[in-house]
Amino acid sequence: MGFLIRWLESLDYDYKILSHCSRYKSPLSSCTECIAHCPTEAIQLQTGKPVIHAADCIDCGKCVVSCPVQAVEGFLPRRSIINKQYIMDSDNTPTLNELLVYYKKGITTIVCTEKYMSAAWEETLEQVNQLLIQLGEKPFTISNEQPPSPHHESMTRRELLFTWEKELKQFAKKMTPAKWRFNHENLDVAKHYPDYQFVHIYLDKSKCTLCKACQMLCPKSCLQINETNFTLVAQQCSNCLLCQDICPENAISLKKMISTATTEKQPIYTKECPCCEKTYQTINEIQQLCVACQKKQQFSSSIIEQSINCKKEESSWQI
Structure with missing residues (x-):
């Protein structure tokens, strides 16, 4: 057992940004979703690319669920789900995408264990239910009854050993790196609808x-x-x-x-440019010149316009 614990501890894993992040693919990218959702400002831009500082990271997983291209690797936010029912945590409100994915996985009931629902949860549920209606689905069901815990019956020694083995595997799955236990593409809402x-x-x-x-x-x-x-x-x-x-x-x-x-x-139309007589392609049916000649013409027009404006200014000075 000691060897197993040491092995599980060796699988400690830090969150990281993967190479298919939009900002890693192009310096022109404006995406800041992971930065905007990080509660501790653990993600900072370095030379235009997001970098996670492990010392400030609290492993909340909000960067994972907020990334539009699933380019953040790490553990997902922990959610309490019992008997296909989502147990509401007033301190942690899930994203709309999370709830839409959970819905397609058969988790269509949300249990409110508090006397009053938080404003954040009310807003989130209103938004996600509006989305579900647009998607042709029924809204989430809200329940105030705590679902019963799984019933434990007496087991034979063999069944007990099998149960321990199963629970141990589940524990290992929770401890192992997210890239082993979770496919980030599961958060791609479009695949579920x-x-x-x-x-x-x-x-x-x-x-x-x-x-x-x-x-x-x-x-x-x-x-x-x-x-x-x-x-x-x-x-x-x-x-x-x-x-x-x-x-x-x-x-x-x-x-x-x-x-x-x-x-x-x-x-796409294939045409011949009357200016340079070269063949070019365009999706603009009324375009007459190729891109190169069009830009030259625009540049020439700009020069002429600047020249005319300069002459007008000179004339006004003389007056």
Whole structure:
């Protein structure tokens, strides 16, 4: 038993940020979800990247559940669940995403053991129930009755040994690193509600130049560009905002909203530029010039406009 305890203690594990974090993928990322949800300010930006300082970390797990791309590795917040019922803890309010995932796992009742529900819980339940209604589900059931503890019956020696072994394994699972005992992708709400999307992706066809930066960096493959179409698959989008942040033309914007999952396809047109006579592709049907010639034309127009303004200023000085 002493060897087992030493082995379990050797599995002590610090929270860490994984390489698929939006800020690790691009310095243009604006995501600060883990920082905003950390109650002890244990997560700080260093050269634009979030770093967890273990000395200040209290292992609350709020960074794990708040990350839109599941890029924080560590233990999830401890929740009390008995007989498929969530026991409310007035000091720890779960996120909406947690509750939506629990709901799909069959935990549809929340037990309030206090005389009065906290304001934070009331607000959270109101919000999550509104989301569930939009998702075609029934709201959470609220109960004031404490669920009964599992009934213990007399067991044979063999059954007792089996029970100890089972409990020991469960204990080990709780002690072992999160990357062994928990798949972070389980917190991806979109996978639990495949018929709905939680974000709408807006694409400005007049600005997009098909540079493919969004396609290369999107962690969920929501933006797909081939020879014939620019396809938007918003169902998997978790609103990490990376595509919006890195788009050089500001052609992409995201908005949180629940709607039926749809796939939007924008046709890609192949044209010949009348200026340089080279073939180019665009999703803007009325675009006449290739991107390079278009920018040259805009630059020339800007120079001419500046020259005209300078002459006007000179004339006003002379007057």
